[in-house]
Amino acid sequence: MTTKTRVVVVGGGLIGTWTALLLVKRGLDVILIEKGIVGAQSSGVNFGNLRLQGRHPGQYPLSLRSQALWENIEELIGDRCEFEKTGHLYVAKNDAEHEKLEQHARVAESHGLVIERIGRNELRRRWSWVGEEPQSATYSARDATANPRLVSVAVARAAQHLGAEIAENTRVTEVLRSGEGFTVKTANGRTIGCDAVVNAAGAWALEVAEAFGETAPMFAAGPPQFVTEPLAYRITPSVQAVDGSVIARQIPRGNVIFAGYPRTASDPVLNRAPVPPVKTLNGMRSLMKIAPFLKSAQVIRVWSGIEGYLPDMLPVIGKSETTPGLFHAFGFCGHGFQVGPGVAAVLVDLIVDGKTETPIDLFSINRFKNEVLVSDKLAKEFDAPAASGSRAG
């Protein structure tokens, strides 16, 4: 059966589902094709932080556009998905780290974000659980959290309700140019004609890009994350050490969720993302330095995921350089949750209006034609084998 539609979205993660939702809201026909289950990969297993502090300077317009959508989530999809404006506390343990916080704060403020400078005494007065190590902090009240396990599914459900087709357990085998548009073929025998294709296939996105003669040096890794048993609710903002050693948040239910660097290797072919116990111990040690009152809390569960990373720690977002009607959004380097809805809004601009007001040139796939600047985060945030290792599928 050949179905004629406007847009095929490949990938049922956060980007894909939000894109499908915003496209149907603009009156387009949408088929979202997901090889497995909606929201089951990195979109569903990330830390759940909607962090505005400390982002890449070039990402702020996109991030702020995205945050506005998050803040409106209940109205947009009819489900809050545990969205909470928790605020984000960024802590430093010495002068050098304090200076780093100050740099981040100035960038954020230049984009209109309100950042509070918190001295040592005020830090402990306002958040009595903070340990001895942090010396200063910055606080952004607009930063938020949501439950990643729930969001993508809820967004897909809303899109489906408005008429988008959500095809789970459907693997795209071929995307072919066909006249001005495309023909998408799937492993379960469907052939779908469409005018535009959105490549939001996460760690698996290179297959589609390479079919149209472009690529990116994407590799797969995962963020090791840990969770404690439920405890009395005390840590209200999400809290992060600027040295990258740990980030933590407590949900009102009581569990403290925390994550730490370096990231772990993960395998997009076998679909495995094991957490080595040493990572868990490192994370536990780092969390105790920030919140020592948790020393007797029990860690009950850990997980990781399969995320696509690029060497400059920036995603690919925008039009294909080779093929009109093809749009890419992948390689979010572990920072996709917050910007996801904004990226979807930008893709819809590009598909419907042919242009977007949000600056995205920085994220062009074209940049990989030349030697790419390797981010200093690469050495700090990854195990050596992960950074040089498994190429994303």
Added chain:
Amino acid sequence: MRNVVIVGGGPAGIRAASVLVEAGLKPILVNETRQVGGQGYRAPAKSLALDIKSLMGSEAGKYQRLHSLFAALQDRIDYRPGTLVWGIHEKVLHTLSDGIAGTIPYDALILATGATDRTMPLPGWTLPGVFTLGGAQVILKDQGCLIGNRIVFLGSSPLLFLAALQYHKSGASIAAVVDTTPLSAKRAALRDLAASPRTLARGLMYRAALHMAGIPIIDGATPRGIHGEDHVEGVRVTDGRGRERLIPCDAVAYGYGLKPETQLAELAGARFRFDDIFRLWLPEVDTDGRAGAELYLAGDGAAIGGADAAEASGALAAHALLEDMGRPQPQPELARLRQEVERLRKFQRGLAKAFAWPVAQAAALSDETIACRCEAVTVGEIRAAIRAPLGPREVNRVKAITRCGMGRCQGRFCGPALQEIVSGTCNVPIEEVGRLRMQAPVKPIPLHAAAEMEP
């Protein structure tokens, strides 16, 4: 010298250690509890005035032999009691002992991790006073305590009558033994049970002894729920003739047979297959217990077989390990052990057919029943999540959406029921709904455990 490590100080672990010691090795034996013997042959504290001979009944001789064997081994192995193995990664065991994290690298590993009770959710099963059947036996042997004053033994298990008899002998008042096994299932399984006539006879003997003591035995019953405000007050059942009965009591021992503790096997790299008789995912092992490179599984942690099979399979795993090291092993002895393990495990498969896991009970559970004890997730919440548009149809996805299996026990006690609920609600075969995946820690570990370790 290769580092050979055994995890588990029950019959399988002790016998494995004994074979390795005889071959001139000095294995490390890691035991989570402080006493050896596992759960079934747990050594009681000397301070308890327990008549172990009477308590163990016909097994008393084997029990004594196992503990004598361990006493003789103790100085020839590296014994580490009170040590939890909470993770395994790249041939290193991650341990917790006295609150401090540690590591034990290994070249070859024998896992003899035993089993826990398999239980099915039931209205009221989270009330204080409801314990697992195996737990009721353990607290008697380990602590010399009974779970209550007036007790109902409820479920379907070869241990149901044995446990009730042990309690009776220990002075407990038994309100009733409620056997939920359908009689037709018992009859159908008799052929497999003939593989071990002695065990079969023992089962009948326990039952007769209870009957003679005037203890009510209710056959073919369906449990309806456990009553009580903040503690057990009674059990409501429908008996084999369709009559509703309320049995007053202050404690319930509840269970549907045993389920291997396979978390560490999974972390060590074992593969799993669905077993349609036990209706569980079990690790794949060859006859001798090989489950992967330098990985051996023995005892109930590999496949439910009981204490005798555990001993024999522990010995077999050790022989297999030695053989894989290039040391020729006595083939007649191996053949005898294999025959023994196969016979006993076949018998247990027969028992699993007779004392069937109550699939129908899962389907009949009311929506209000708590499925996940840790996170207080109800059966109705699980069904509603599955039935929602784009609802999950695989257990790990159901866990992600509903939190069932996300709590402290990591799905040990709701996992089997969750599989049934997902299978029943989606109307797909149970082997297609998956199994809950495991990551370390397999049991909770405190943050401060990491403090003592160098990064």
Added chain:
Amino acid sequence: MRAVRRHGALLRLTVDGNTVEAVEGDSLLAVLLLNGKAVRHLEFGGAPRAGFCLMGACQDCWVLLGNGERVRACTTLAANGMVIWTDRHEAKANA
């Protein structure tokens, strides 16, 4: 209830502010069950719980000690002077 006597040193512990007696070798769970109905209260809704598996697997008998430690009652031995809370108000531990 105890099926048999335990010989050993007499211990005194505090459970929710009340003094209880135990014998060396008793598990915390045994002490709690011999002296009350509940071992803890569920974090979600506060329903009473008293353990389940009695062998360290179900994790349904975690209690809070006076020193802020959290322990599994069925696998922890009672010790003289131990202070145990069967609810989850961590603040009480430091009171």
